[in-house]
Amino acid sequence: MAVKKVLCVDDVKADLMNIEKMVAGTGVLVVTASSGLEAIAKANSEQPDLIFLDINMPDMDGFATIRELKKIIETKSIPVIFVSSKDQKADKIWAQMQGAIGYVTKPYTQEQIIEKLKSV
Secondary structure, eight states, X not given: OOOOEEEEEOSSHHHHHHHHHHHHTTXXXXXXXXXXXXXXXXXXXXXXXXXXXXXXXXXXXXXXXXXXXXXXXXXXXXXXXXXXXXXXXXHHHHHHHHTOSEEEESSOXXXXXXXXXXXX
């Protein structure tokens, strides 16, 4: 499947702009959200081919967000890759258990993001 639209989710504006720029540089349409609730709404309305999702966010963290996305028929099949400063093995295992297909640790490189984008 060729990725044509990506939803990037991060509550830190600088981080969100950084990943948005990297993904958009590949020619992919980028939609952004700055919270878990906004991510769920945008995933439902925009139907992206992939979601890059931060974990540490106020109100609803990335783990709670992916659990909600997986409950909704319209969003449950959208692949999710976590992008987080959490770099413990337990975090990565937990992410996979929640349904994530990948994990990138901050700080990341453009090559890492593009590699994950192409792996979908």
